[in-house]
Amino acid sequence: MRQTAYREINDHEDISSIYIYEAPVRVWHWLNAAAVVALAVTGYVIGTPLPSYTGDPSTVYVMGWIRLVHLAAGHIFAVLWVMRIWWAFVGNSFSRQLFIPPVWSQRWIDGLFYQVKWNLFLVSKARRYSGLNPLAHVTMLVAFVVPSALLVITGYAMYAEVAGHESWLYALFGWTSHITSNTIDLHTIHRVCMWVVLAFMVAHVYTAVREDIVSRQSMVSTVLSGYRLFKRD
């Protein structure tokens, strides 16, 4: 049977596990998590710097190192996204599920509302899904994929300002100045997106752990092993 990523596992189905996340996706997930943490920490202190260091500036390079870590992690973040999108084309069906919400499916829309109700304790049994549940899917797109794209674009647009208007970066990302005529807007958008991604991360970890406990399907171990395990009750 051809695997479709979005599939409800009905209560009568006796499936114990499905292989969902292939190794590149799992590796991407954890490297991405590390990059996001490094970016958020260094990014926060670039916008609101640490207390000053004393000493001669010829030997002190604190902000310089923070920026270096941030820029390096930013490049890694972007490259990881390129890799992830490439894998969506060549990987299994679950690897592209994230990018294509089946909004045309009535059952999926229904599942979205059902999942909201489930989180508000209005229904007592969680539906089981092979890949992402509809609510997780929407949240990931809106609160992670979209802000990540904005972060990469505004990040490189700001880096183009550093590299100069003659640089290839400016040739690629200089168009942003038609939208944000004052480049300080790039900083503001970048920072708002950082907060959105951080909020997503917190909710993501909480929900994964909670669902793992109460929703009759595995979450945390899945992103380590790749297998989603199902319980009947």
Added chain:
Amino acid sequence: MRQQTFYDVIREQGIPRRDFLKFCALTAIAMGLGPGGDEAVAKALETKPRLPVLWLHGLECTCCSESFIRAAHPLAKDIVLSMISLDYDDTLMAAAGHQAEAILDEIVTNYKGNYILAVEGNAPLADDGMACIVGGRPFADQMIEVARHAKAVIGWGTCAAFGCVQAAKPNPTKATPISKLIRDVPVVNVPGCPPIADVMAGVLTYIITFDRLPDLDRQLRPKMFYGQRVHDKCYRRAHFDAGQFVESWDDDGARLGWCLYKLGCRGPTTYNACTTIGWNDGVSSPIRSGHGCIGCSEDGFWDRGPFYDRVVDMKQFGVESTADTIGLGAAAGLGAAMAAHAGATVVKRMLDGGKNKGNEDGEG
């Protein structure tokens, strides 16, 4: 009769050739011309007829003119005012009333396509332009009419380039940058509030010397003066990289000349030549005198306050909220919601567990 050149005029005024050549050399350096640049400037100023310049004043504060007449080189006032033939400038000219307005028609007719229009300020469009009336007509009409046959239009200052303070939200007079009103004639923006005198002189000199406009960037600013950020050339940059910041006015860091980033310096997002050329004959610049850059040459700087904070206000979310206050607020709200949610989950499981197991270990 041969048309007067710039050189003729300054010799008439008794300025020695030595000073003239000094000016040429300084200007060539300021424009980033290579070896021989000074000779090119000198030759152009000696041979080319003076260019008529019409200088219109729209909705503005005249700080650009104030800056311009203080051009740094000792002779700049004479030189710059003689280099061009400043035929109309209602702030500086002797003529007034109909006599003054007649000059505009005369130049437009006699020098069609061969004069420069310099616009200081912008044009308010609300209420048929009533907020700025010149010679009994809305300024916008006058400007568009005079611009039609100009060789090029120079927009002096952030007003002309981007709208500046009078275009700050909610922009009651609908003050509009000149590049949005002038079609078919090239526009050069020279932003700054005011622009640096030597930048203004440099732009004019370039146009006269090479008979063409300088290279412009996406926002129509001459690359030679607006190609780099204030941050890129800041003499305090080493302290930025070191992480040494002035934390409050008059603290030890301020005395040691540390970086003003934490006090809101807009150097990293501002394109201007302040840190290289300096102000008032290179005497100082805002950062050099201990105050952060407020980004006065950038579009919309007035709506991106406060000037003393790096993380700027986001008016969309109410007065004085920044990305950080919104982010922290959202994080706190989310944290509280999740704690409540987790608590509810635990309670529900306990209740459900109680139901499943019957009365054995019920409410107890």
